[in-house]
Amino acid sequence: MKRFLPLSSALLTASLVVAGCGGASDSTDGSGGGASASSGKATLSLVAYSTPQVVYDELIPAFNKTPEGKGIGFKTSFGASGDQSRAVEAGQKADVVSFSTEPDVTRLVKAGLVAKDWNATPNKGLVTTSLVSFIVRKGNPKHIRTWADLLKPGVKVLTPNPFTSGAAKWNILAAYGQASGGGKDDAAGLKYVGDLIKKHVVVQDKSGREALQNFTSGTGDVLLSYEYEATTAQRKGEKVDFVTPDDTIKINIDIAKTVKADPASQKFIDYVLSKPGQEAFASWGYRPVNAEVLAANKAKFPDPAHEFTIEDLGGWAKVNDTLFDPDKGSIAKIEADAGVSTDK
Amino acid sequence: MLEQSRPARLTLRVVALGYLALLLGIPVGVVLYRTFEHGIAPVWDAITTPAAISAFTLTLEVAAIAVPLNTVLGILTALVLVRGRFRGKAVLEAIVDLPFAISPIVVGLALVLVYGRIGWFGPWLADHGIQIIFSLPGIVIATVFVSLPFVAREVAPVLREIGDEQEQAAATLGASSWQTFTRITLPAIRWGVAYGIVLTVARCIGEFGAVSIVSGKISGETETLTLLVEKRFNNFDLAGAYAASALLAIIALATLLAMTRLNPRKDHQS
Amino acid sequence: MSPSLATDNGLSEVPPASPAGPPGCSRLRARPHRRARAGGTGPLGTGVVTIWLSLIVLLPLAAVTAKSFDDGAGRFWDVVTQRQAVNALIFTLVVSLLAAAINAVMGTLVAWVLVRDDFRGKSAVNALIDLPFALPTIVAGLTLIALYGKNSPVGIDVTYTRTAVLLALMFVTLPFVVRSVQPVLLELDREMEEASTSLGASPGQTFRRIVLPNLRPAILSGAALSFARAVGEFGSIVLISGNVPFKTEVSAVYIFKLQESSDNPISASAVSVVLLGVSLLVLIGIRVFERRGDQRA
Numbered sequence: 001m002k003r004f005l006p007l008s009s010a011l012l013t014a015s016l017v018v019a020g021c022g023g024a025s026d027s028t029d030g031s032g033g034g035a036s037a038s039s040g041k042a043t044l045s046l047v048a049y050s051t052p053q054v055v056y057d058e059l060i061p062a063f064n065k066t067p068e069g070k071g072i073g074f075k076t077s078f079g080a081s082g083d084q085s086r087a088v089e090a091g092q093k094a095d096v097v098s099f100s101t102e103p104d105v106t107r108l109v110k111a112g113l114v115a116k117d118w119n120a121t122p123n124k125g126l127v128t129t130s131l132v133s134f135i136v137r138k139g140n141p142k143h144i145r146t147w148a149d150l151l152k153p154g155v156k157v158l159t160p161n162p163f164t165s166g167a168a169k170w171n172i173l174a175a176y177g178q179a180s181g182g183g184k185d186d187a188a189g190l191k192y193v194g195d196l197i198k199k200h201v202v203v204q205d206k207s208g209r210e211a212l213q214n215f216t217s218g219t220g221d222v223l224l225s226y227e228y229e230a231t232t233a234q235r236k237g238e239k240v241d242f243v244t245p246d247d248t249i250k251i252n253i254d255i256a257k258t259v260k261a262d263p264a265s266q267k268f269i270d271y272v273l274s275k276p277g278q279e280a281f282a283s284w285g286y287r288p289v290n291a292e293v294l295a296a297n298k299a300k301f302p303d304p305a306h307e308f309t310i311e312d313l314g315g316w317a318k319v320n321d322t323l324f325d326p327d328k329g330s331i332a333k334i335e336a337d338a339g340v341s342t343d344k
Numbered sequence: 345m346l347e348q349s350r351p352a353r354l355t356l357r358v359v360a361l362g363y364l365a366l367l368l369g370i371p372v373g374v375v376l377y378r379t380f381e382h383g384i385a386p387v388w389d390a391i392t393t394p395a396a397i398s399a400f401t402l403t404l405e406v407a408a409i410a411v412p413l414n415t416v417l418g419i420l421t422a423l424v425l426v427r428g429r430f431r432g433k434a435v436l437e438a439i440v441d442l443p444f445a446i447s448p449i450v451v452g453l454a455l456v457l458v459y460g461r462i463g464w465f466g467p468w469l470a471d472h473g474i475q476i477i478f479s480l481p482g483i484v485i486a487t488v489f490v491s492l493p494f495v496a497r498e499v500a501p502v503l504r505e506i507g508d509e510q511e512q513a514a515a516t517l518g519a520s521s522w523q524t525f526t527r528i529t530l531p532a533i534r535w536g537v538a539y540g541i542v543l544t545v546a547r548c549i550g551e552f553g554a555v556s557i558v559s560g561k562i563s564g565e566t567e568t569l570t571l572l573v574e575k576r577f578n579n580f581d582l583a584g585a586y587a588a589s590a591l592l593a594i595i596a597l598a599t600l601l602a603m604t605r606l607n608p609r610k611d612h613q614s
Numbered sequence: 615m616s617p618s619l620a621t622d623n624g625l626s627e628v629p630p631a632s633p634a635g636p637p638g639c640s641r642l643r644a645r646p647h648r649r650a651r652a653g654g655t656g657p658l659g660t661g662v663v664t665i666w667l668s669l670i671v672l673l674p675l676a677a678v679t680a681k682s683f684d685d686g687a688g689r690f691w692d693v694v695t696q697r698q699a700v701n702a703l704i705f706t707l708v709v710s711l712l713a714a715a716i717n718a719v720m721g722t723l724v725a726w727v728l729v730r731d732d733f734r735g736k737s738a739v740n741a742l743i744d745l746p747f748a749l750p751t752i753v754a755g756l757t758l759i760a761l762y763g764k765n766s767p768v769g770i771d772v773t774y775t776r777t778a779v780l781l782a783l784m785f786v787t788l789p790f791v792v793r794s795v796q797p798v799l800l801e802l803d804r805e806m807e808e809a810s811t812s813l814g815a816s817p818g819q820t821f822r823r824i825v826l827p828n829l830r831p832a833i834l835s836g837a838a839l840s841f842a843r844a845v846g847e848f849g850s851i852v853l854i855s856g857n858v859p860f861k862t863e864v865s866a867v868y869i870f871k872l873q874e875s876s877d878n879p880i881s882a883s884a885v886s887v888v889l890l891g892v893s894l895l896v897l898i899g900i901r902v903f904e905r906r907g908d909q910r911a
Binding site: 045047050051053054075076077078079083086087089090092093111213232233236237238 | 461
Binding site: 082103107161162163164165166202203204205206210213214217218219324326335336338 | 697698756759760763764765773774852853856857858859867870871872874875876877881
């Protein structure tokens with residue numbers, strides 16, 4: 001016990017010392033960003049959703065090598081889109097934000113943190129786009145090609161839950177949209193989604209990444225996902241193939257700067273949208289919004305026969321209200337019914 | 345000492361170890377196997393990136409603040425709960441356990457509601473240029489919250505078990521309260537304190553949910569080791585995630601080792 | 615730390631020497647609340663602890679509670695009585711109690727073996743116990759799914775079942791009972807056990823009558839903590855349970871769902887408050903049970 005006391009006092013002292021200097025944790029950037037914030041130039045805070053981190057890990061050092069980006073430091077934060085948006089709303093410092101669904105930007109517009117005209121840009125606020133696609137097992141043993149194939153007997157489908165992952169709403173919207181002729185026939189759309197969720201979706205994981213993990217762990221025949229996620233997974237060594245159906249929804253990924261953003265933010269956004277920036281996105285499977293880069297990568301990004309957008313379905317405000325409202329939305333009801341049937 | 349027959353002893357041993365193996369040993373083995381699957385070099389690389397080093401440092405910093413705070417106040421709480429006699433003790437007692445019963449997301453949410461931009465103290469804090477959420481203080485508060493009950497809960501049963509006769513005897517003989525505490529009470533509860541510290545450290549370094557909400561996950565700045573593990577998982581870097589986890593396991597093991605080394609063995613004493 | 619930590623007015627109340635039994639006897643069952651002096655740690659200690667708990671625990675909880683009533687009591691009631699909410703709550707409570715009960719028994723056993731038994735590699739086993747806390751929950755989930763998932767090497771597949779949730783909870787709450795029983799066992803006087811055995815009691819009798827009553831507060835305390843932790847657990851469950859509504863969805867996941875999909879934290883706060891209230895009741899129940907045992911002994 002005599003040796004015990006020095007320990008507790010040592011711990012206490014340590015805590016005081018650390019508490020004293022703890023505030024000044026101006027440590028390095030970590031994510032391979034390259035430049036440090038020491039040169040007196042601006043430091044930009046990038047708050048983004050998690051999947052494109054691989055792209056930004058390449059873009060930031062490349063940007064720092066350009067005359068515009070020389071000496072600009074970066075603080076990066078990646079996480080689930082909704083979490084990130086809520087964090088910025090709650091006071092996390094951000095100069096540039098990028099989210100996987102528009103309502104996450106809208107939240108910040110409502111909070112007065114992002115300008116109302118954020119999407120009045122040549123690209124309508126988009127940084128990249130993608131398509132809802134099917135991730136299948138290597139070699140596509142179940143010959144999944146179309147949305148109808150998902151409803152064949154015995155086909156097991158995975159999708160992240162649209163109520164825990166904002167981005168997963170794209171999957172459900174794709175299924176709904178293709179069956180309803182781009183939103184024209186609501187009943188047909190809901191019937192397809194109902195059949196899919198009640199009879200074929202084995203489980204709905206919390207996030208897209210977790211769903212992919214469960215898929216690679218052996219569950220299911222098809223994972224509803226996005227073109228870029230499939231490409232990224234392949235480049236990271238996951239043994240999966242993907243199929244883009246001939247009728248699907250275009251996914252919008254937004255980028256915006258905050259109202260109090262450092263002037264250098266615009267330079268960074270310009271770089272991200274420039275040719276080299278968009279090439280980096282294309283190399284990870286993200287469809288470029290830069291027409292020139294898209295044309296150069298046409299072979300990699302074939303256009304499906306039919307393609308619709310969120311606007312065709314009435315926009316986010318409408319689908320969130322009619323389909324995804326947790327109390328009265330049609331999809332919420334389908335989910336609840338599906339739950340009851342598994343409960344039996 | 346309770347004499348056990350040899351078969352009984354062996355049975356107990358087999359059951360206990362079997363349970364541990366299935367629930368704990370094999371999973372931990374899997375983590376270690378996955379970590380060192382491709383040799384030690386990639387592991388070393390994964391834990392020496394700037395992000396990993398900074399996450400490691402931050403994790404230790406947070407633990408170095410949260411653990412002593414929770415140790416000192418935890419011992420005090422246990423004394424108050426066991427030896428004290430006052431109105432509302434039962435309520436106080438239940439409050440001590442509450443931090444566990446709350447889902448980590450709610451802890452994060454609660455802290456944002458108190459200290460966030462539009463929270464109760466948010467505007468005042470902003471006016472005075474104090475950043476709590478999305479910086480070190482926020483992470484520390486969340487960590488203190490989730491690991492608060494351990495020391496108190498480890499020490500209380502021991503205090504109850506040892507009774508207070510010796511303390512009273514010491515007081516009768518004229519010892520001051522502080523002397524009584526350091527000479528009589530503390531030695532008696534030292535194992536409780538030691539395990540309390542071990543658990544507190546483990547919980548502090550392993551916490552994810554609450555910290556992920558209040559940290560802002562700024563790479564190299566407010567990213568703890570568990571957040572780094574999650575980020576690596578999200579980026580398909582499972583090997584890196586396992587390597588960072590192994591680092592966490594090592595911190596926990598080192599704490600336990602330190603505590604058992606610092607505590608003299610009971611057998612030698614009696 | 616409070617300067618009046620130990621005894622203020624303990625002078626007058628020297629414990630009566632127990633007339634019967636060996637010296638160790640009086641230590642067998644401590645009944646501090648019967649002979650405790652008023653305010654064993656002094657009012658200062660009590661004050662410090664109260665302020666500490668208020669600041670760290672109660673303040674944030676008050677914020678959540680206040681938030682949950684932002685839309686009025688009617689809306690609060692609507693949210694928490696949703697079928698899915700009630701279902702998740704009941705499942706959470708049942709599975710948490712089950713995990714706590716299993717670990718109460720198995721944890722005591724493990725602690726016993728670690729303290730009283732002696733075998734090769736004991737210290738290594740002892741070192742493993744705390745790892746479920748230190749490992750990030752996502753890693754716990756990953757290893758559990760690697761072991762007990764679709765491609766299980768041991769041939770056990772529990773994915774998307776309620777067993778999976780129980781398994782994950784047993785894993786994350788394992789250390790509590792072990793680590794609360796262990797120190798008490800270490801401090802426990804063995805004289806009484808020896809006396810009991812020499813008087814002809816069987817090992818089973820000695821354990822039930824002598825050892826168990828002494829361990830009871832520690833076991834219950836550990837079980838209470840296990841339960842509390844299980845109720846709030848989230849990270850380790852999500853991967854292997856699949857969060858199937860009405861089946862494997864626990865309240866923590868449901869709360870997350872509300873938070874993510876309803877765009878304001880009011881509903882999420884409401885469900886949290888109910889979960890919190892129920893947990894508090896269970897915790898108080900366990901304490902009352904513990905105290906009653908204390909007085910009976």
